[in-house]
Amino acid sequence: MELTNLIIWLIPLPPLLAFFFIVLFTNKNNKLSHSIAVGGAGLSFLGAMYVFYQALTTNHFAEHPFGNAITWLNLGDKPFEIGVMIDPLSAIVLFFVAITVLMIFIYSIGYHNYGQPKGDHDKKGFPPHGAAQDGHTVLSIEPMYARFFAFIGLFAFGMFTLVVSDNLLTLFVGWEIMGLCSYLLIGFWFGKDSAKNAAKKAFMTTRVGDVFMLLGISYLFTEAGTLSFKAIFTEEMISHLAHADSYIPGLSVAGLAGILLFIGTVGKSAQFPLHVWLPDAMEGPTPVSAMIHAATMVSAGVYMVIRMFPLLQAGGHGELTTAMTVLAVIGSITALFAATIAVAQNDVKRVLAYSTISQLGFMVAALGIGAYVAAVFHLVTHAFFKALLFLGSGSVIHGMEHGVLHTGNHKVDPQDMYNMGGLSKKMPKTFWTFLIGGFALSGFPLITAGFWSKDEILADAFANGHMGVFWTLAIAAFLTAFYTMRQITLTFLGKARTKEAEHAHETPATMTTPLIVLAIFAIGFGWVGVPEHFPGIGGILPNWFHDFIAHGLPSFIHFETIHFSWTPLITSLVVALGGLLTGWLVYRNATTAENDPIKKLLGPVHTLLKNKYYFDELYDKVLVKPLAVFSEKVVYEFMDRKVIDGFLHKVAELTFSLGTIFREKFDLPVINEFFGDGTAAMTQWFGEKIRKIQSGNIQQYMIIAVLGAFVALFAFWMTLN
């Protein structure tokens, strides 16, 4: 127990130390740098696995989670404690985070072309352009190779900190450190304006959520007097919070705090309407995308809101609370909305980005309707297959870049799916793993993890009668399957549409091995959560996941067991298989982006979708530009310079003119000329006159003195007479 606690404390540290080591000492040495980073991630992985194993094998683990706390501060008479805690939820999150992080670290070595020569024209701040070698142009190593590993180390530290935290404050610390890392990594190729802007956008958009979250934390801290999960999620505290009125009529403290915290998630997990940063985040190197989309950042948002579920459901007594309704609505909208956009994207990573938003919407919606276990389940499975998909797409891009370098035609965008085609033969490992990931995302029945988790969400929605959510998610699931198949078809199937695609090349083992590992999880992890009542295979494997996670919730929250129903099962089968089939049928003969079948079908709607419903433009027009103008013109130039300084200047001017008037009308004529100069002139005149007495002739002086003597004598006589 002691050892376990110690290890929990130590889990976040290796990546952090790796970060400092690389930044301070080894940044010149690529090999040492990546060794340290991967070693750090490996140590964290080992620690996480040890803790996870302990969690599995400890009896009554849910009632007695691991962890301890130390006093961080004293506020007034009360100590403020921070600590670590591993309960079932964080154990499972730690599990997938550790695995995906390690895989991404390993993958990055290959992705950044370790072992390749230095580029001839490569500059720091720009992606590598390739190097000439033996008459060929080959991939060149990333010029800021070591720096990348430092940054992802810090990123991993943030995520681990967030997961092992036993309180909202340290969770927030990890949360914000990830925000910084996303800024640094999305803007990794900071020389490009697009990357620079994307980084700024990501940071600022998530910060919108963060400040609300900060308020939520403050509010919760105020009302509960603590931020420790254990202390808040007690029956008395939750009931107290549920019954205390907040500032907003009709909303309890728990509800308002929950919504404020959820806005943090909206930012971090890119929920509607703060989703705009996530697609742009594709400007970063692909491992970063995987990091953000699967292992760390967006998962963190969902993890936090799942963690806060007891608060969100407080006062609902099984019914949906206001906060949960908000979640359900936002989640459903996001799921559908992002899925529609994904349909119209041609960039291989952008499709995945929107699919992430959409899938996160699934989780949020699931939580909103109270499907706690389903939300966690989908979070985990999604992490695996989305990491897989991103790394796979990175592998594809890498292969395409190889082709681009070969032909030397740099106008070809290696990320545009219409420039690909037929890659399955060139890159078989990538193809098969990507296929697994894609099927998992689509919810391909029975064998993929995505099916089980998505099915559970739909089943929950149906069983509890949230039909709006159910149908919205079902349509979204159909679209998911459709665009996934579209992507697979355009990328891997058919014939190569460009020369570059013909010369694409399978990527090195450092990249493909992580793909294979993740593919295993993308399939196998679904089997830990097969519902007991599932026809045919239900009950063969115990529904371990449900038991494990559901027990992690405080005992006063009750779940009703879901009765099996055919409707959701059939629905999920139909949408998954139907979507995949439609996708293949529509796109198997696609040729160019202009002839996109969907484009013909939808017409102007396609343009709307392709332009992401013009959200970026809208925000730019309504918020970003006006605020920039407001800052510069109104606040600074008008308010400060004109009004306040103007007032001060007026006062100064008034004083100045008063002074001038005093000087010119009073000081100069009256004081100077009359009193000043006048006195001087008089004195001078008098002196001129009187100085003649001062002759130096003593006898003359004496005559005057004697006159005085006479006067004295005379006066004496006069008085006595």
Added chain:
Amino acid sequence: MDINLLTSILFTPLVGALIIALLPGKNKKTTRIVALVVSLISLVMAIILWVGFDGAVANADGLKFAQEFVWYEAINSTFYVGVDGLSMTMVLLTTLLTPFAILASFSITDRVKAYMALFLFLEVGMLGVFMSQDLLIFFVFWEIGLVPMYFLINQWGSPKGERKLWGGITVANRTYASFKFMIYTMAGSLGLLLAIQMLGVVFHTFNLPEIVAGWNAMGGEEIILGWVTVATAKKVAFWAFAIAFAVKVPIWPFHTWLPDAHTEAPTAGSMILAGVLLKLGAYGFLRFVLPLYPAEAAASANIIAGLATAAIIFGAFAAFGQKDFKRLVAYSSVNHMGFVLLGIAAAAKMAGTEDAVIALNGAVLQMFNHGLSAAGMFFLVGVIYERIHTRDLDEMGGYFPLVPIYGGILIFVSMASLGLPGLNGFVSEFLVVRGSWPIFTFWTALSMIGLLFTGAYVLKGIGKTLHGPVNEKHSDHLTEINKRELFVIVPLMVMMLWLGVWPGWLLDVINKASMALLEMLG
């Protein structure tokens, strides 16, 4: 009369300034070294003081290391210095920042002797304010601080730029800025002086604890000075005090001297100006306004909180709207000091509650933190300015590959200034928000706009200097940060990280002092 450690800290820089004044002026290096050594001696003594602080015995007024002797017998003013947790924190900050500022000004080559002497003199003024427990002494030091800063800006400020005033009058920017700084602060101090005199006349002493006790013993209807009730006198004196400190903090809308002064001051001047001088105002609120006028402060807390929020929001906006890097950082001070004020206002309003303690803790910690990060930011701006001789953000860009170490440091310090968790700024901002939320819910919520735009302007600063394609205009002159400069910034960074990860060592002292202060009020 024996000189204790506290008094030694106070007067060491003065002795140093005299030594420098007597040294032959030609040897600039010696002058610099002497100044540095003197400030380091002060620092070492302050650290000794800090270490011994917990164990030291407090006197009847709750002050440690106190020393008192008659200074001006006719009006019963004593030289009374002593520290509690608040003052100790500020003394530590002052003595900490001064050596770094002096080290940062080693690049000054013009009239080094006068510069260094003024700088040390400035330290005396600042330390005096933090240590004084006698109103008259306090006022003397308060004004002493102004003079060196005026000359530092006026004589060693940035030589470029003019400002047009009314009627076609044009003055050099640094003249304008120094004049504005001086006059503005002096104007604020006038009321303060009058109010202090009034207290002196009423109580026949300037001893702060005695005056506080005296006020509290008086009923509101009692007539003092023969014609005015205590309640009225208190109200007037409260505003006199509050406005003097408000100008110094500065509270919106008294803030416009700050961007000018900060922008035009030499690098080290800006460091000290932002790092310590602004704290004088906030400290004034804590040390004088709250104890002397608790009821009035509580009554006006809403107004102060509103103005603090305005400072937070408009400071952030104005910073975001800047093209001048240094001015951007200057406005960030307005933004950050707004949080200090918000915390103080919350504490004033609800003295006696736990929220107030938290808010006050946050405010004091924010003072310290802002001292570190603002000094760091100004220094970094100065580093780049010394090389390329412009502060215009539009003329920079893409410098990260050219100066990777500098770039990393800039990002680090910017993040500390932004309030990134794990670095110092976050802890204090969180405490302020937490403490103010139940007291000024609306203002706190509104201030989040400012917090959001803090991010915006910090990213603007980083983005416009480091990121993007390289702007070739000045990049030839750009060289990596040198060793001396690293010596300045690295200790500050270590402090930032340390305070972000483990603020307990500082906050414990602050916490005790806050509780003592609020107990007195509540």
Added chain:
Amino acid sequence: MIPLSNYLIVAAGLFSIGLYAVLARKNAIMILMGIELMLNAVNINLVAFWRYLTPENVSGQVFAAMVFVVAAAEVAVGIALIMTVYRRRDTVSADEINLMKW
């Protein structure tokens, strides 16, 4: 009997004559001699007062004796000064010894 007034009037006359010498004569030695006359006038008064008013008390005579001492000292110093001035300026005319003006 001779009344006191007689002595006093003569002394006053002697004093005035001495005064006239001091005020009007150019030669510094003559001024010195004028001063002697004035001192003698004073002495006459002192002795006369003693004899007419307080003959039993010796203080009047003591005063007179003091005046003698002062007179002797004064003459010594005065003549030394005149000698010095004469050596320097080759004159003893009081008109020309007028550097102490303005």
Added chain:
Amino acid sequence: MTPLEVIFWIASAVILISAIMMVTRRNLVHAALFLIVTLFGVAVYYVLLEASFLAVVQILVYIGAIAILVIFAVMLTRQVTNPGQLFNKHASLALVMSILVFIGLYLALSVWPEFSAVAPEADTAAAISNLGTAFFVEEDGQPVYLLATMTASVLLLIPLVGAIFVARQKE
């Protein structure tokens, strides 16, 4: 007219006339001689006033020492005869002033009640010994004028030293 009165009037005449003569002489040696005559008249006054000690001192100190000193001075400055103007330009004013002072003195004295006092009988023989006693001997343990005597001696000594110093011929 008692014999004493006759002597008084003669002495008065001698004093005043020789004083006037002294003031008006061009030849300084003559002036000095008239000074001596005046001083001698004063000595006669002292005798009339029965201050015999002072009379002796008058002759010894004044006539014997001071007058001789003056004559030496006259000789040394080689100004025996004044070639130019005898009186300065304020001479007439000075004459007026002198007369005014005389009138002033007379007026001031005339209003004094004791102005015409008559000499009382006194044992003037004892006066000399009294004077000597007062100068040097203690009376009731108090030296009445001892300090004054000593001071006078020092007073006399210091100016003499000073005079020598001032008059010393510089190299």
